[in-house]
Amino acid sequence: MSAPSASASIEISAPPETVYDLVADLTDMSAWNTECERVRWVGPVREPRPGARFRGINRNGWRRWSTICTITAADPGRTFAYHVRAGGVFDVAIWRFDITETESGCRVEQRTWDRRGLFMRVVGDLATGVADRASHNAVNMRRTLESLKAVAERP
Template sequence: MSAPSASASIEISAPPEAVYDLVSDVTGMSGWNVECERVRWVGPVREARAGARFRGSNRNGRRRWSTVCTITAADPGRAFAYHVRAGGVLDVAVWRFEITRTPDGCRVEQRTWDTRGPFMRVVGRLATGVADRASHNAANMRRTLENLKAAAERS
């Protein structure tokens, strides 16, 4: 895959398995993810495994939107990723968490790839109010990882 459009990383004093449990619990994501307001499963599969789908309801100020995501990687203690689509069909992004064990816990790297075409770039800007998605994501990722760290370290 090409270079991510945004990324951030953090050291967390918690086991990789515990951090993985947090990032792969999509219905609990709104507790630490900055833009995410709510997540619910779509379809019969209701667990973090490749092919499972969920709907994310997001917010930026007064603007709200939702996307349908398909889990593409679910490797306990190591990686969790999902492909985001608007309306379940128009490409938006790929998001990935890589978790690496360290002597004091783990290092988490969150990366995203903007996969929108020209049409979705215009629609995305109107829907979310964000002109520079890469910079916006990078700033939110830092805040999101700080929230994840706090959640993991208090568990």
């Protein structure tokens, strides 16, 4: 795969399985994800496994939008990834969390690949109010990982 359009990583003092469970618990993603407002399962599969689909409701200030996502990787304690589409049709992005065990817990790397074509870049910029998606994602990813760390390390 090509280089990600944005990435961030953090050390978390919690077991990889604990962090994976937080990342893969999509219905509670808004508790630690900066741009996500809520998630709802789409279709009959309602667990984090490849092929399962969910709708992400996102926000940036007063702007709100939704996407349909398909889980592409779900390896407990290691990897969680999903492919994002607008309207379930237009490619938007691929998001991936890689979790690596360390002596004190784990290292989490979050990466994204922008997959928007010209049409979706223009529409997406207008809908989300974000002209420079890569820079915006990099800032939000750092915030998201800090929030994930706070939740994972909570006693």
